[in-house]
Amino acid sequence: MSLARRPFNFAPGPALLPEAVLRRAAEEMLDWQGSGMSVMEMSHRGREFTSIAEKAERDLRALLAVPPQFRILFMQGGGLAENAIVPLNLSRAGAVDVVVTGAWSQKSAKEARRYADVRVVASNEADGHTSLPPPASWQPRPDAQYLHLCSNETIHGVEFQTLPDLKALGSDAPLVIDCSSHILSRPIDWPKVGLAFAGAQKNIGPAGLTVVIVREDLLGRALPACPSAFDYQLVAENRSMFNTPPTYAIYIAGLVFEWIAAEGGVAALEARNVEKSALLYDALDGSGGFYVNRVAKDARSRMNVPFFLRDESLNEAFLAAAKERGLLQLKGHKSVGGMRASIYNAMPLEGVQALVDHLQDFARRHG
Amino acid sequence: MSLARRPFNFAPGPALLPEAVLRRAAEEMLDWQGSGMSVMEMSHRGREFTSIAEKAERDLRALLAVPPQFRILFMQGGGLAENAIVPLNLSRAGAVDVVVTGAWSQKSAKEARRYADVRVVASNEADGHTSLPPPASWQPRPDAQYLHLCSNETIHGVEFQTLPDLKALGSDAPLVIDCSSHILSRPIDWPKVGLAFAGAQKNIGPAGLTVVIVREDLLGRALPACPSAFDYQLVAENRSMFNTPPTYAIYIAGLVFEWIAAEGGVAALEARNVEKSALLYDALDGSGGFYVNRVAKDARSRMNVPFFLRDESLNEAFLAAAKERGLLQLKGHKSVGGMRASIYNAMPLEGVQALVDHLQDFARRHG
Incomplete structure (x- = not known):
C-alpha cells in the first residue's frame, strides 16, 4: 500500500x-492472535472461531x-435471497402486505408471491419512487402474517426517517424491515419491529x-418448502452454525x-x-439546478444520494474528473441513471467534502 | 506473522x-493492483471485480x-443449502434417486424429500458407512429426474475412486455429485456427470x-418455490451476478x-x-492395531482419513501431544468420534509426514 491517502469509494455495496479494519485484517491474515491459523482456515465449530462469532453477535447486540x-x-444469500427466505419462514402461505418505495421493496413483493398472497398496501410508484407514502394512508389487512417495507431504498435513495407503528394503524402484524443499506447508521426502534x-x-x-434479527x-x-439451511428456527437453535x-x-x-x-x-x-x-444535499440543492436530486426532502436517504446533471451529456466528463480526484464508483444504478453517492458509515466527512468540492468545481467549469 | 513455520492444520473445512495465497491476500488487502480499493470494497459489477470473477471462472474451467x-x-449457501437448491432446480417435483454412502448423502436424501419423491437406491448404512455399494447393484428408477451421490464423504472418509456410468446401468438420468471435499484433488469424468x-x-x-457446475x-x-437467487437459469444468465x-x-x-x-x-x-x-494409511495399517481406519481399502478417501485409537482413553493425550507439535484440529466429527485427518490439496507432504511421525512416536510411548 503506497498511496498517501486511499481514494474515496462511493460504491453502493460492496x-x-x-481503513483500520482492513489494516487489522491484513496483519492477522496468516496468524490470528497466535493461533497459527488464518481465520479463513478455522473450523467453524472450533474454540477460536466460536469466540469470534460470539463476540461479533454480542457487539452487534x-x-x-x-x-x-x-x-x-x-x-x-444477501437481500435477494432473504426476500424469499422471509416469506418461507413467516408467511404461513397466507397474506403478506408490502409497502413499495423503490426497486428493493418491489423485488420483495415479487419474490414473496411465490409463497404467499401478496398485496401492495401502499406505493410511491406514481411519483417515480421519490416520496414516502404516509402510513395513515396504508390499509394493512387484518389477516396479514407480516408487513414488509424497505427502510432505506439503496437505488432510489428513499429512507424512512421513523418506522411506522402498525399497532396505531390497527394492525397486529409484525413489521419486517429490509434495512440492508442503513443498518448501524441510526438506531432501530425495536418495539415496532418483528424482523430486521x-x-x-x-x-x-x-x-x-x-x-437477520428476529423476534x-x-x-x-x-x-415445508423452506430449505433447512434457511429455517430461522434451526439457525437460531444452532447459533448460526447449523451449516x-x-x-x-x-x-x-x-x-x-x-x-x-x-x-x-x-x-x-x-x-x-x-x-x-446535509453537506451533500445542500451542495446539490444550492447548485442552481446544475445538479438535481428528485427525492422529497422528508424522504431523502442519508446513505444513498442519487442525483442527475441537468446536462446529461456531461456525465462521462463528470465521472472522469471525479476519478482523477480519487472519487470512485459514482455512476448511478442502470435502472435510474445519473449519479449516486453512497455515503455509508465508513465514509468520512472529508470524503463528502471532497465530493462537494468536485461538484462545485465541475459546475463552475461547465455551468 | 512471527512463526518460523505455520502449524499443520488438519481441519475438515474450513x-x-x-500460504502463498494468504500472503498475497494480505499484501493486496488495502489496494488491489493499484485500484485504491480492497477487493471487499469493489462493486461486483465494476470493471475490477468483473475481471477477477471472470479469471477465476476461466481458471477453474x-x-x-x-x-x-x-x-x-x-x-x-454451502453444501447443506445446495441439498435443497439441487432438487428445487432439477427434480420437477418427480422422482429422485440417492445413493447413501455417509452423513452427507443421507442429508441430501432427507432434504430432497421436501420437493421430490426420493428413493435410496443403494446404501452402505449396514456396514457403518465404510464401503462403496457396487454400482451394478443399484437400481435407478426409469423416471428419476437425477441420481445424487456424494463422491467424497467428508465425515466417513469414503470416496468414489471412479464415477458410475449411469448409462451402463440402463439409466438416462443425469448424475449429480456433491464433490465438496475432493474437488480439484483429482479430475472429474464429465461425460458421466450432469451437475457437480x-x-x-x-x-x-x-x-x-x-x-456449481451444471450442464x-x-x-x-x-x-416455482425456488427462490430466484438460487435459480440456476437466472444465475447462469447473469454470470453469477444476479444477486x-x-x-x-x-x-x-x-x-x-x-x-x-x-x-x-x-x-x-x-x-x-x-x-x-498412502503414507498416512500405511502408517495406520502398520501400527499393529494401535490405530484403526475401518473403511474398505477400495473406498478410502484421499482427503479425509478418520481413525480411532484402540485405547480411546488416550484420545485427549493424543490430541494434546499433536497440538504441541503444531498438528491442529485432528479431533473426529462428533457423529463418528475418534480422530480425523483432512489432508486437502493445501496440505504438503511434509505435514502428513509430521503427522505420521506423531502417530509413531505416540504409539511407541503408549503402546
Whole structure:
C-alpha cells in the first residue's frame, strides 16, 4: 500500500470499509492472535472461531440495543435471497402486505408471491419512487402474517426517517424491515419491529453475509418448502452454525462492529451521517439546478444520494474528473441513471467534502 | 506473522489454505493492483471485480477441463443449502434417486424429500458407512429426474475412486455429485456427470462460496418455490451476478486456482494426494492395531482419513501431544468420534509426514 491517502469509494455495496479494519485484517491474515491459523482456515465449530462469532453477535447486540427477545442470525444469500427466505419462514402461505418505495421493496413483493398472497398496501410508484407514502394512508389487512417495507431504498435513495407503528394503524402484524443499506447508521426502534434483515455489504462487511434479527415468537413457522439451511428456527437453535457460516465475513463484520464502538457507537455515527448527508444535499440543492436530486426532502436517504446533471451529456466528463480526484464508483444504478453517492458509515466527512468540492468545481467549469 | 513455520492444520473445512495465497491476500488487502480499493470494497459489477470473477471462472474451467456445454456458477449457501437448491432446480417435483454412502448423502436424501419423491437406491448404512455399494447393484428408477451421490464423504472418509456410468446401468438420468471435499484433488469424468457442486471451504477457499457446475440442458427447470437467487437459469444468465455474489470468497478462490496451476495443475496435485494418503494409511495399517481406519481399502478417501485409537482413553493425550507439535484440529466429527485427518490439496507432504511421525512416536510411548 503506497498511496498517501486511499481514494474515496462511493460504491453502493460492496462498499468502502474502515481503513483500520482492513489494516487489522491484513496483519492477522496468516496468524490470528497466535493461533497459527488464518481465520479463513478455522473450523467453524472450533474454540477460536466460536469466540469470534460470539463476540461479533454480542457487539452487534450492544451497538443496536437489540432486546433479549430477539435472536441474531448470521446467514447467507444477501437481500435477494432473504426476500424469499422471509416469506418461507413467516408467511404461513397466507397474506403478506408490502409497502413499495423503490426497486428493493418491489423485488420483495415479487419474490414473496411465490409463497404467499401478496398485496401492495401502499406505493410511491406514481411519483417515480421519490416520496414516502404516509402510513395513515396504508390499509394493512387484518389477516396479514407480516408487513414488509424497505427502510432505506439503496437505488432510489428513499429512507424512512421513523418506522411506522402498525399497532396505531390497527394492525397486529409484525413489521419486517429490509434495512440492508442503513443498518448501524441510526438506531432501530425495536418495539415496532418483528424482523430486521440486512445484507452485510454496505455498513457491515463483505458480501456473502446476511444478518437477520428476529423476534423469538416468530421462529418455528417455516413452510415445508423452506430449505433447512434457511429455517430461522434451526439457525437460531444452532447459533448460526447449523451449516457452515461465512466465517471470514463474520470476522470482518466483527472488526467493523469494534470500529463502530471505538468511534462512539451508533449515536455518534448517526450524528456524523446527518452532517455528511446535509453537506451533500445542500451542495446539490444550492447548485442552481446544475445538479438535481428528485427525492422529497422528508424522504431523502442519508446513505444513498442519487442525483442527475441537468446536462446529461456531461456525465462521462463528470465521472472522469471525479476519478482523477480519487472519487470512485459514482455512476448511478442502470435502472435510474445519473449519479449516486453512497455515503455509508465508513465514509468520512472529508470524503463528502471532497465530493462537494468536485461538484462545485465541475459546475463552475461547465455551468 | 512471527512463526518460523505455520502449524499443520488438519481441519475438515474450513481448512488449510496455501500460504502463498494468504500472503498475497494480505499484501493486496488495502489496494488491489493499484485500484485504491480492497477487493471487499469493489462493486461486483465494476470493471475490477468483473475481471477477477471472470479469471477465476476461466481458471477453474481450465483446471478441471470443464467442457463448454457446462456452466460454472458462483453461489452461496454451502453444501447443506445446495441439498435443497439441487432438487428445487432439477427434480420437477418427480422422482429422485440417492445413493447413501455417509452423513452427507443421507442429508441430501432427507432434504430432497421436501420437493421430490426420493428413493435410496443403494446404501452402505449396514456396514457403518465404510464401503462403496457396487454400482451394478443399484437400481435407478426409469423416471428419476437425477441420481445424487456424494463422491467424497467428508465425515466417513469414503470416496468414489471412479464415477458410475449411469448409462451402463440402463439409466438416462443425469448424475449429480456433491464433490465438496475432493474437488480439484483429482479430475472429474464429465461425460458421466450432469451437475457437480462443492462448498468452497475445503479445496477452494473460504466458507460462504458454493461452486456449481451444471450442464446447460439442465437449466430452466426450477420449481416455482425456488427462490430466484438460487435459480440456476437466472444465475447462469447473469454470470453469477444476479444477486451480489460473495466477492471476497471468489477472489480468494481465484488465488487458489492460480496456486494450483502453478503447482502443476490437478494431475500434479492428484499424484501428491495419492502419495500423501498412502503414507498416512500405511502408517495406520502398520501400527499393529494401535490405530484403526475401518473403511474398505477400495473406498478410502484421499482427503479425509478418520481413525480411532484402540485405547480411546488416550484420545485427549493424543490430541494434546499433536497440538504441541503444531498438528491442529485432528479431533473426529462428533457423529463418528475418534480422530480425523483432512489432508486437502493445501496440505504438503511434509505435514502428513509430521503427522505420521506423531502417530509413531505416540504409539511407541503408549503402546
